[in-house]
Amino acid sequence: MPFLRIGHQITKPISPYRKRSINTGSSWPLGCCCPDQTPPNKLEKLEDAAAMKRRLLLVDERGTKHLVREGDRLETDIGIFNLPRRASPGTVLRSHLGRTAFVLEPSIRDYVERMPRPTSIPYFEDIGFVLAFAGLRKGQTVVEAGTGSGACALYFSQAVGPAGKVHSFEIRADIHRIAVGNVQGFGCRNVELVCDDVRNKPRDLRADLFFLDLASPSRYVDLANGSMKPGGMICAFAPFVEEGARCVRKLKALGCFEVRMLEVPHRDYEVSSHGTRPKTTQTVHTGYLAFARALPLRQGRAD
């Protein structure tokens, strides 16, 4: 049984099904291991106690936001702010130049906007649509192919709550490491981050939502279809319409129901003293979402 090493102390075994994973569940110690940097069975500590310290949001008098930790020293263009060791939301701070900032609890969006993001992440309108359309709720299980920066994993984690579970797979060790820091930094306890090809996922892992957010998702819809709980939702995010359509064709051929493809447009508006109009420059396209629900008798092979 592999063991996770925290500091110099050998602690509890890590995930029962893979040694290259981090489980943020409360019964597991926080930590992480990456196959690229460590020989088998010799697992390195990546995150220390500082990483587990909760993040706070510092909003300065101009509305500029910073993610900070208690005890941090933050240098900004309006002076240096020293965070007290015990800072609670509502605390007002003054910089050494006499400028003001406020300590707040970061919302999940504040956090995602400011956490390290080595990959692109789906836009908020797409994430929100997926959550609503799948009807993700407390206690459910999500499998994500492509952890990336961990943005979706955070939202899924919040939606399924402590009784639910998010299993997210990332093939690249360098990206996995950053996602681990992001997920731990937000205090998620129900996320299993696995540094591996999603094709190696355990056969018996079944999802209420299988989210494909990686290049060429159509190559993985068979895997997703074979890994669903009855009636579970498969969702593929595709940046190009051709790939979205490929997903739809494959999902139909697999016998899924409620197969559809859509995009979620949104427009930002500028409200000024002269009038109100759409912002002149803004993102006009995010990606295509292909959805389908799995039927038990037509699921075929899981891997």
Ligand SMILES: C[S@@+](CC[C@H](N)C(=O)[O-])C[C@H]1O[C@@H](n2cnc3c(N)ncnc32)[C@H](O)[C@@H]1O
């Ligand atoms: C667009 S990013 C995912 C963003 C992520 N959903 C988020 O919310 O931050 C796609 C990721 O999929 C990973 N990836 C690509 N192929 C993979 C595979 N077969 N198994 C697991 N991860 C894979 C890539 O390394 C990349 O980090």
